[in-house]
Amino acid sequence: MQSWLDMLREARAQGRRFARVRVVTLPLNDYSRFGVWCSQFTNGAGEDIRYLERGKAAALALPDHDYWLFDSRKLVRMHFDDRDAFLGGEVIEDAAEIVKHNYWRDAAWHHAIRRDDLATEQHLGRV
Template identity: 75%
Template sequence: METFDQYDATYENESLRKFLAGEPDDLPWMQSWLSMLGEAAAEGRTFARVRVVTTPLTDYSRFGVWCSQFTGGAGEDIRYLPRDQAEGLPKHDYWLFDSRKVVRMHFDDGMSFLGGEVVDDPAEIIQYNYWRDAARHHAVRREDFAAE
């Protein structure tokens, strides 16, 4: 789950600039991720995420919706949940692996990624699974969200 409207990922900066300027971009920073998604999909593995977003979308969130067409094409299921419908969900990012392992993401005040913290308490893992399921239930598929 991604919960922030802006991240500071320096590898994205040039692509974000091009997106905002309406210039074409082949997203060089994303190519290894797209390859990995395609390989995983071919092996029957799934990747899914929910992005909690403020509406109207920030420029960065619009960029994320645009980028997600490529990850979706490679096999990732991305859904969007407007922030006003995310009551009761965490206000931090996390990854959930096979419903059994949680990595909580940490960022500094400037939204630069600091690292992940493995959560191994079974009760917390159950809670993260619940949040995932609730978010996915209320979220809108990328294609439908982008069409709006």
């Protein structure tokens, strides 16, 4: 994890921005609690991770698949099997799909809450 944190610090020092929204089910399961705990370190290194409750994501008609956007113009859709094992990423080059995913990212960001706020709401504190 240290190499990821170092990379985040270096990139932020160069003016790059790292942000993501994680969609979670409440109450948090053990894996999601662990993710919230870890995000205190990545946020401290310069990444901005926020959280959106799954019901709100559904009400906003956000997709139920995971994806990454790089510089708002490169889209990689993640694929998982029925047991949530990662199968790989698919690079999507269709401009309309990229625009749609940028919209979804912005909508999720608008409704998501900061890591520390979620930790407080879920009584996780700062460990």
